Amino acid sequence: MNIAVLGTGMVGQAIAARLVELGHSVRMGTRDPQKTFERGAGDEGFRQWMDANPAVKLATYAEAASFAELVVNATNGAGSLDALRAAGAERLDGKILIDIANPLDFSRGMPPTLFISNDDSLGEQIQRAFPGARVVKTLNTVTARLMAYPALLGDGQHTVFLSGNDAAAKAEVASLLRSFGWQDIFDLGDITTARGVEMYLPLWLRLWGALGTGMVNVRVVR
Amino acid sequence: MNIAVLGTGMVGQAIAARLVELGHSVRMGTRDPQKTFERGAGDEGFRQWMDANPAVKLATYAEAASFAELVVNATNGAGSLDALRAAGAERLDGKILIDIANPLDFSRGMPPTLFISNDDSLGEQIQRAFPGARVVKTLNTVTARLMAYPALLGDGQHTVFLSGNDAAAKAEVASLLRSFGWQDIFDLGDITTARGVEMYLPLWLRLWGALGTGMVNVRVVR
Numbered sequence: 001m002n003i004a005v006l007g008t009g010m011v012g013q014a015i016a017a018r019l020v021e022l023g024h025s026v027r028m029g030t031r032d033p034q035k036t037f038e039r040g041a042g043d044e045g046f047r048q049w050m051d052a053n054p055a056v057k058l059a060t061y062a063e064a065a066s067f068a069e070l071v072v073n074a075t076n077g078a079g080s081l082d083a084l085r086a087a088g089a090e091r092l093d094g095k096i097l098i099d100i101a102n103p104l105d106f107s108r109g110m111p112p113t114l115f116i117s118n119d120d121s122l123g124e125q126i127q128r129a130f131p132g133a134r135v136v137k138t139l140n141t142v143t144a145r146l147m148a149y150p151a152l153l154g155d156g157q158h159t160v161f162l163s164g165n166d167a168a169a170k171a172e173v174a175s176l177l178r179s180f181g182w183q184d185i186f187d188l189g190d191i192t193t194a195r196g197v198e199m200y201l202p203l204w205l206r207l208w209g210a211l212g213t214g215m216v217n218v219r220v221v222r
Numbered sequence: 223m224n225i226a227v228l229g230t231g232m233v234g235q236a237i238a239a240r241l242v243e244l245g246h247s248v249r250m251g252t253r254d255p256q257k258t259f260e261r262g263a264g265d266e267g268f269r270q271w272m273d274a275n276p277a278v279k280l281a282t283y284a285e286a287a288s289f290a291e292l293v294v295n296a297t298n299g300a301g302s303l304d305a306l307r308a309a310g311a312e313r314l315d316g317k318i319l320i321d322i323a324n325p326l327d328f329s330r331g332m333p334p335t336l337f338i339s340n341d342d343s344l345g346e347q348i349q350r351a352f353p354g355a356r357v358v359k360t361l362n363t364v365t366a367r368l369m370a371y372p373a374l375l376g377d378g379q380h381t382v383f384l385s386g387n388d389a390a391a392k393a394e395v396a397s398l399l400r401s402f403g404w405q406d407i408f409d410l411g412d413i414t415t416a417r418g419v420e421m422y423l424p425l426w427l428r429l430w431g432a433l434g435t436g437m438v439n440v441r442v443v444r
């Protein structure tokens with residue numbers, strides 16, 4: 001499948017590389033591909049990542065979205081709406097938009113707080129801003145490496161959540177998640193349930209802090 | 223041990239009955255014991271509960287706290303600070319105060335929002351208001367029945383959290399939780415980590431909603 005991954009950070013890298021490994025064609029969207037490429041040359045991590053993943057092409061948000069049948073929002077939460085506006089509502093219409101971003105506010109020190117919470121969520125804001133996109137919030141509750149390789153922790157016996165208004169879109173995303181290795185995929189309900197998975201982040205960050213590693217997740221016991 | 227359970231609702235009932243079953247002496251604190259008793263006469267559930275638990279004596283918040291070596295805050299989050307003020311700071315000084323309450327705001331419909339979150343928590347507010355109490359936040363992430371009988375779900379293979387500034391107090395509370403049947407007790411850190419377990423509630427409420435039962439919890443996979 002042709003997939004756009006918007007965002008070039010840890011999450012975008014992890015998802016893009018995994019998608020290529022699974023046989024998908026991937027365009028990685030960024031504001032200014034030339035600048036990202038040049039910055040990459042000064043960033044050993046991103047430089048190495050680009051060298052290791054030659055199949056992933058850098059593109060503008062709009063080019064990536066235009067190319068894609070499915071779009072992944074892996075940008076910083078604070079920049080997500082701007083990035084998606086740059087991608088263009090008309091290029092998202094009718095497409096599944098997997099939203100992994102989190103509304104984390106690092107401006108008040110660590111651990112970060114949330115700049116949206118309680119009676120709204122970033123997932124909902126994105127769905128409202130792009131009503132033609134089929135938004136599915138998922139994967140935002142684990143560290144990038146686990147998103148792509150859930151089997152690396154506890155034989156994959158832990159849970160990933162789905163929130164979204166479109167049942168068919170959630171079924172397609174669940175199928176993609178299974179191809180990553182996810183076994184326990186929990187459909188929470190409509191996009192308002194994104195509040196739950198976003199507000200879980202402060203607990204997740206404390207689990208990370210207490211254990212000294214982000215290789216941690218929860219399993220829903222029912 | 224002599225234990226005060228402040229609050230006569232589902233959580234107070236579940237904890238008080240379990241403590242009696244485990245051999246503790248329990249006073250259940252309420253604003254006005256006579257009114258609670260009379261209201262109980264018109265509330266089949268509470269009437270039956272009182273009849274079934276004759277060892278639990280109703281008392282004022284202050285009487286219960288005075289009697290107790292350990293105090294459990296099982297009041298509604300919105301009334302917790304008032305209830306604890308009525309119990310009296312001098313009767314809480316030096317004692318472990320287990321805080322189970324949640325800052326749930328039902329005034330804007332279902333599901334409830336949180337009236338404290340993000341950069342503060344009810345657990346922290348209680349610790350600040352009663353600096354002499356040894357506050358340990360715990361058990362607030364599961365339904366009342368599971369608090370008392372964790373083995374009823376998944377052979378007890380799920381997690382309860384501890385937040386608090388006093389390591390010795392957390393160790394004592396962990397011991398009490400083990401006597402309830404809790405096997406996986408996760409110390410998140412100081413009382414600021416109460417933000418994590420309180421902000422987890424919106425996710426928990428959605429799990430409940432999706433499954434149609436509160437008999438659900440998470441296990442931390444690490």
